[in-house]
Amino acid sequence: MSLIHSYQGKTLVCNKTFSFFKKGMKYYCIYDSGNHFYIWCDDERFGVNEIKLNKAHKENFRISDF
Numbered sequence: 342m343s344l345i346h347s348y349q350g351k352t353l354v355c356n357k358t359f360s361f362f363k364k365g366m367k368y369y370c371i372y373d374s375g376n377h378f379y380i381w382c383d384d385e386r387f388g389v390n391e392i393k394l395n396k397a398h399k400e401n402f403r404i405s406d407f
Contacts (some may be wrong), residue, residue: 353380353402367405369376380393 348370358364361384371391372379378399379391 344403347373347375348378348399348402348404352405354405355401356403357401359398362401368402 349372351370353367353368353370355362355364355368357406362368362380369381370378372382376396378396379393382389382392
């Protein structure tokens with residue numbers, strides 16, 4: 342049972358550096374299906390606008406207080 346609420350429409354702060362996500366940086370969740378969530382990505386290195394993450398990665402983020 343997951344106690345983590347939907348991240349959709351929320352600004353997230355990364356709690357732990359992994360992949361190209363950096364600890365302390367802010368990211369915006371554009372969609373949360375429950376099993377996956379999507380982070381807006383404007384980094385030109387990847388050539389995409391969104392990154393799909395498995396729900397297991399939710400523990401690496403928290404909702405920003407502001």
